[in-house]
Amino acid sequence: MHVLELRNVVKEFPGQRAVDGVTLALERGGFYSLLGPSGCGKTTTLRMVGGFEKPSSGDVFLNGERVNERKPYERNVSTVFQSYALFPHLTALGNVEFGLRERGVAGRRELAMNALELVKLSARAQRFPAALSGGEKQRVALARSLVLEPQLLLLDEPLAALDPDLRKQMRAELKAMQRQTGITFLLVTHDQEEALSLSDKLAVMNSGRIEQFGTPEDVYLRPASAFVAGFLGAVNWFGDAGVRPEATRIARERPAEGPSRRASVASVVFLGNRVHVHMALDEGGRAVAELPRAQDQFREGDAVWLHWNAADEMRFP
Amino acid sequence: MNLRRIFLFPARVWMALFFAAPLAIVCGYSFLTRGEYGGVEQPWTFENFTRLADPLYLAILWRSVRIAALATGLCVALGFPLALFIARAGKRRNLYLQLVLLPFWTSFLVRTYAWLFILRDTGLVNTVLQSLHIIDAPLQLLYNEGAVLAGLVYNFLPFFVLPMYATLERLDPALLEAAADLGARPLATLRRVIIPVSMPGIVAGAVLVFIPCLGAYLTPDLLGGGKTVMLGNLVQNQFTTARDWPFGSAASLVLMLASALLLAGLMRSRVRKELM
DSSP: OOSEEEEEEEEEETTEEEEEEEEEEEOTTOEEEEEOOTTSSHHHHHHHHHTSSOOSEEEEEETTEEOTTOOGGGSSEEEEOTTOOOOTTSOHHHHHHHHHHHTTOTTHHHHHHHHHHHTTOGGGTTOOGGGSOHHHHHHHHHHHHHTTOOSEEEEESTTTTSOHHHHHHHHHHHHHHHHHHOOEEEEEESOHHHHHHHOSEEEEEETTEEEEEEOHHHHHHSOSSHHHHHHHSOOEEETTEEEOGGGOEEESSOOSSSOEEEEEEEEEEEOSSEEEEEEEETTSOEEEEEEETTSOOOOTTOEEEEEOOGGGOEEOO | OHHHHHHHHHHHHHHIIIIIHHHHHHHHHTTSEEOBTBSEESOOOSHHHHHTTSHHHHHHHHHHHHHHHHHHHHHHHHHHHHHHHHHTOGGGHHHHHHHHHGGGGSOHHHHHHHHHHHHSTTSHHHHHHHHTTSOSSOOOOSSSHHHHHHHHHHHHHHHHHHHHHHHHHHSOHHHHHHHHHTTOOHHHHIIIIIHHHTHHHHHHHHHHHHHHHHTOOHHHHHHSTTTSOOHHHHHHHHHTTSOOHHHHHHHHHHHHHHHHHHHHHHHHHHHHHHHO
């Protein structure tokens, strides 16, 4: 049985169809993401799972039970909000105990302390949210939800408000926590790197629909649409065929076989372990190749042949 | 720095002339002796303050505190749900706020007189109850503590609703969603999140009601019919009928001091809470 199943879920707001027929099924214990640009309906979808919005049509099932009409407090799912939404009048510990108290769980102090331990925040248990850093608030919000052992944990852009270093660290910890607790995570994000690195499977959304649901390799290497290809990474377009920059090669002589194009180097961007060579195609248009630094040094204005393996082409009907 | 002085100058002059100077005069008067035809005379004395300890005046003081506290409690009980309703009314917020402010378009005096017409023997309430044969003789609704309380709550309710609304309107809706998400039903969310988080607003609104209620004199005068004497009436009487300015000054100073102490205490506890 699926921990979550959405069947043709639609959400309409006045003058706008935010979610336009989403169907999705999640296996227990996985790490899933909804990935898409802002306004694609991913957060609205998450809010319908959490019980904060009611679908206009379609059905939401949790553990096989239809929950369309159930309030958030009647669902065994928990949300980590983008703004964290910590209660300012309660300490970190008080925040983590909140849900346990509401459920009348015995020994909640100990359970709450264990949860704070899990997120490495035991030392801050008695602090109020105003005295916690962004990363620490994030951890309290996580502990507050995890301590309830929900069937499904919903995370709404949880890393968006953190600075880049912290974001990378939290990303690793999120994954570790998911594996350690075995709770199914459903993450909403607009950051493709985040979705690719964290998810077992991800759903790429665009204008209220899921364009593709698959493993990170699937959606990156075998995108189902031009939108998915472009959203997950840069694409060089040669007519109908799209080629990722890292699959794009450059040579000084015309290659003996395989597709190729004449181009001239427009600029070379040094990125440490690799370089990006931007080119202007003789037939018009631009392309970029990502090369290891050690390769042949190209200079601005060099006339080159750009080529690729036909197997690396991405084609869409 | 100079500009700052220039801009502050009018406010300073105003406060000096119309606040500090009268206060100093009242202070001085309270330690003097009553003149034969009003006014004040030497010698200096503490007697005006010791007289306030008389059971007669202590009863007035106690009644004032009790009525002001009751009126404040009623304003909180009636005003909090109203403010919460308005804060969640979406587009209609402004309309409801205007309705709350509507009574301010007429004078305080007129509004209080209106209550005479509602509560008197031949007033609205008694006429309706009698014509429906619920009662035979008119009820004595006027000239008692109940009437004073009704008048005070009516007049000061907006002073609670407005700051309360401002607080509740700023309440992050995500907090309410988080509470529901963690299993709290609406009543539990009210008790465990909305009320504690908006406590500074509740306290601020309660102070804004309690202090003017404590010193009220027009409402008890009109609706209490001289039978429900509060501190404000005592002060007024001393300056008018009794012509005992020093005692009136002492009574008003005590009133001010009590209000100031209360305010200082609350400010301190709020500040302490916010620093944690």
